[in-house]
Each structure stands twice: as structure tokens, then as C-alpha cells.
Amino acid sequence: MTTKQKLLHYCNTYVEQRITDYKNEIELIKDAIESNQGSAEDEDHGNGKLLNDLEKNSGYLNEARKTQEYLKQVKINLLSPNVALGSLVKTNTLHFFISISLGKIDLEDESYYAISLESPIGQLLKQKTKGDTFEFKNNKYTVVEVI
Numbered sequence: 001m002t003t004k005q006k007l008l009h010y011c012n013t014y015v016e017q018r019i020t021d022y023k024n025e026i027e028l029i030k031d032a033i034e035s036n037q038g039s040a041e042d043e044d045h046g047n048g049k050l051l052n053d054l055e056k057n058s059g060y061l062n063e064a065r066k067t068q069e070y071l072k073q074v075k076i077n078l079l080s081p082n083v084a085l086g087s088l089v090k091t092n093t094l095h096f097f098i099s100i101s102l103g104k105i106d107l108e109d110e111s112y113y114a115i116s117l118e119s120p121i122g123q124l125l126k127q128k129t130k131g132d133t134f135e136f137k138n139n140k141y142t143v144v145e146v147i
Contacts, residue, residue: 006107007088007107007114008071011071016068067100074086082127083129085117087146087147088146090145091141094141096113097113101115101116129143130146131143
């Protein structure tokens with residue numbers, strides 16, 4: 001497996017786990033709501049907070065599903081001299097995997113940062129090529145390689 005394949009696999013696994021966690025949380029909340037239905041005598045049966053939590057987790061689940069669909073657009077076999085979705089960008093100090101905003105991934109004694117093109121640093125990297133420089137948070141970077 002190439003480094004890009006491993007990074008994409010890591011991103012997919014992370015998102016799949018988030019989806020599973022949100023589904024499980026939603027089921028727990030639904031079970032709690034059902035068990036509250038007959039036990040309380042007050043008007044909302046104490047379910048207001050649970051319904052709010054259910055709505056929040058449903059929103060999180062939808063966002064995670066959108067992220068999962070977005071990851072399907074990441075083409076790791078893309079060969080372009082310009083930074084684009086699916087690129088692995090090596091700079092003089094850091095390595096970036098252009099995919100989703102996930103943060104630091106440690107892989108085979110190297111650190112990579114999974115970032116989206118929409119992120120502030122992703123916007124700076126967009127369309128850069130080998131030898132280009134950019135500045136982010138008072139740090140200067142030089143693109144050493146775009147894979």
C-alpha cells in the first residue's frame with residue numbers, strides 16, 4: 001500500500017467510526033426516550049433534552065455521511081504537478097494530505113496533516129507546485145514535492 005493509500009484508508013476508517021458512534025448514540029437516545037414515555041407524569045416526560053440530543057446527533061451523523069461522500073472524490077492516483085484534492089504535499093518542514101480536515105496522522109515514523117482544500121492552509125496550498133513558497137501563521141514553507 002502506498003502512503004497515499006494508507007492515509008486515505010486512515011481518513012475513511014476515522015469517518016466510518018464517527019458514523020458508527022453517532023448511530024449508536026442515536027439508538028441509545030431513542031431507547032431512553034421510549035423508556036421515559038410511560039414512567040414520568042409531567043407533560044414532556046423529561047424528553048426535551050433527549051430530543052435536543054437526538055437532533056444534534058442526527059446533524060452530526062449527516063455531516064459525517066457528507067464527509068464520507070466527499071472522501072470518495074479523493075483520487076490518490078492523481079498525478080498532477082499542482083496541489084489538488086488527493087495530493088500529498090511535502091514541504092521543507094511538514095507533510096500535508098489534501099483530503100478532509102482531520103489533523104495529524106502518524107504513519108511509519110512520519111507525521112502527516114490531513115487538511116481540506118477549504119481550510120486556511122489548504123487555500124494557501126491550492127495550485128502550488130514544487131518550489132513554490134507560502135506563509136502560514138508566521139511560518140514560511142517551501143513545497144518540496146507534490147505527489
